[in-house]
Amino acid sequence: MKYVDEFRDPRLIRQAADEIRRLARPDRHYRIMEVCGGHTHAIYRFGLEGLLPENVELIHGPGCPVCVLPMGRTDDGLALAAQPGVIFAAFGDVMRVPGTSGSPLEHKARGAEIRMVYSPLDALKLAESRPDKHVVFFAIGFETTAPSTALTLLRARQLGVANFSVFCNHVTIVPAIRAILDSPDMRLDAFVGPGHVSTVIGCRPYEFIAKDFGKPVVVSGFEPLDILQSLVMILRQLAEGRSEVENQYARVVPWEGNLPALKALSQVFALRPYFEWRGLGFISQSALRLRDEFAAWDAERRFTVPGIRVTDPKAAQCGEVLKGVLKPHQCKLFGRECTPERPVGALMVSSEGACAAYYNYVHRMTSPAENPVDVAL
Amino acid sequence: MCLAIPGRVVEIAAETPQLALVEVAGVKRQVNVDLLLEEGLAPGDWVLIHVGFAMSKVSAAAAEEQMRMLQMLGEDIEAMHEVEGYEFGEELGKGRAS
Numbered sequence: 001m002k003y004v005d006e007f008r009d010p011r012l013i014r015q016a017a018d019e020i021r022r023l024a025r026p027d028r029h030y031r032i033m034e035v036c037g038g039h040t041h042a043i044y045r046f047g048l049e050g051l052l053p054e055n056v057e058l059i060h061g062p063g064c065p066v067c068v069l070p071m072g073r074t075d076d077g078l079a080l081a082a083q084p085g086v087i088f089a090a091f092g093d094v095m096r097v098p099g100t101s102g103s104p105l106e107h108k109a110r111g112a113e114i115r116m117v118y119s120p121l122d123a124l125k126l127a128e129s130r131p132d133k134h135v136v137f138f139a140i141g142f143e144t145t146a147p148s149t150a151l152t153l154l155r156a157r158q159l160g161v162a163n164f165s166v167f168c169n170h171v172t173i174v175p176a177i178r179a180i181l182d183s184p185d186m187r188l189d190a191f192v193g194p195g196h197v198s199t200v201i202g203c204r205p206y207e208f209i210a211k212d213f214g215k216p217v218v219v220s221g222f223e224p225l226d227i228l229q230s231l232v233m234i235l236r237q238l239a240e241g242r243s244e245v246e247n248q249y250a251r252v253v254p255w256e257g258n259l260p261a262l263k264a265l266s267q268v269f270a271l272r273p274y275f276e277w278r279g280l281g282f283i284s285q286s287a288l289r290l291r292d293e294f295a296a297w298d299a300e301r302r303f304t305v306p307g308i309r310v311t312d313p314k315a316a317q318c319g320e321v322l323k324g325v326l327k328p329h330q331c332k333l334f335g336r337e338c339t340p341e342r343p344v345g346a347l348m349v350s351s352e353g354a355c356a357a358y359y360n361y362v363h364r365m366t367s368p369a370e371n372p373v374d375v376a377l
Numbered sequence: 378m379c380l381a382i383p384g385r386v387v388e389i390a391a392e393t394p395q396l397a398l399v400e401v402a403g404v405k406r407q408v409n410v411d412l413l414l415e416e417g418l419a420p421g422d423w424v425l426i427h428v429g430f431a432m433s434k435v436s437a438a439a440a441e442e443q444m445r446m447l448q449m450l451g452e453d454i455e456a457m458h459e460v461e462g463y464e465f466g467e468e469l470g471k472g473r474a475s
Contacts, residue, residue, distance in 0.1 A: 042450065118428065121409060125465045196381055196425075223442060259415070260412045260413075264411075352379060
């Protein structure tokens with residue numbers, strides 16, 4: 001409970017933690033997956049696992065976009081960046097993601113024209129200001145960021161910007177949850193539903209989890225109290241034998257989602273028949289591609305993309321961690337070869353990756369040495 | 378990229394209704410508000426911003442709580458870098474037929 005003093009209302013936190021203890025039956029083990037990487041980050045940052053009884057286990061889900069992107073897609077992106085006349089634009093998180101021959105940042109240092117942008121609209125603006133070049137935007141993210149790419153493409157078409165295209169890596173969260181539910185070693189009892197994705201898609205898309213699989217889903221906010229309250233709501237459902245979708249984060253998440261955002265998504269994107277997820281393999285209809293009307297702005301149709309497939313470094317166990325089979329520190333590379341400063345696997349890259357969150361808030365606090373590699377040597 | 382940055386709407390110019398001047402912790406930047414036009418947006422409203430787009434309208438209390446969360450998660454500096462880094466502003470498409 002090292003951070004308990006920082007909680008805005010420690011009394012309410014304690015009440016929620018007590019309620020969780022009261023609701024969790026001692027003869028039962030509960031496995032609850034928080035789908036969203038933002039929740040994973042908050043759970044480690046606030047040491048929330050330390051407030052839970054031992055039989056309530058949190059499993060960290062696939063909701064970190066750079067973490068689930070297979071290395072081959074980064075390589076494909078870097079192949080686009082190497083095309084003559086191309087400026088490659090990407091978010092900061094993507095700049096550090098390792099490809100086979102280094103990250104975009106390292107490729108930039110070696111001379112590739114790669115720019116970091118904070119918004120897809122900035123990539124479009126870059127294209128407008130550089131008519132002598134072609135700007136490829138590396139689009140990534142769940143439904144939280146996909147509408148911004150959609151609106152940018154609509155704008156590009158409206159303005160007739162011909163030297164701009166999108167390398168689309170947007171994925172959708174629901175098929176990933178379904179794949180996890182369908183996997184034979186699935187032992188989950190319930191889900192903490194993502195907050196910001198749900199502001200776009202609303203709560204309805206999760207109903208199959210409750211109806212068809214009998215697992216409670218509670219869409220949650222990001223405050224420590226939000227997460228604990230969501231766990232209370234989940235345990236209450238389980239205690240009462242209910243499985244429903246509930247919205248703990250109603251102050252931000254409308255039940256129906258953001259209709260203009262959903263409209264923009266359907267105007268611009270179609271589902272890919274399948275897409276590869278790191279650690280989860282190929283999942284049907286789990287990613288977005290540009291509709292044919294937007295072929296002129298689709299980097300995968302304008303250029304030849306090699307379609308590289310790379311097996312993860314053998315020693316790295318990103319897949320097992322992503323599926324919740326291993327805890328981050330149980331991976332052979334964790335904290336040694338693989339650190340946030342020098343990530344081998346993508347789970348170490350983003351602050352929302354389970355490994356980086358664990359490293360920053362648990363490993364650094366409990367490790368006798370800041371850098372265990374030095375000790376080992 | 379997944380940061381939800383809270384900002385207060387300062388101004389929406391009639392000629393570019395898809396853009397709003399938004400203030401985030403003292404920094405003013407244009408953000409895209411296309412997704413909230415139907416819902417209606419006015420100066421003084423608080424929004425959560427993702428990669429240059431206002432994605433949801435929230436109460437002042439929820440906005441304040443979100444900024445506090447970003448600070449506690451050590452993401453507030455990154456959030457400010459992001460907002461300061463938005464360049465599209467009102468320049469996008471200027472001088473082009475639309």
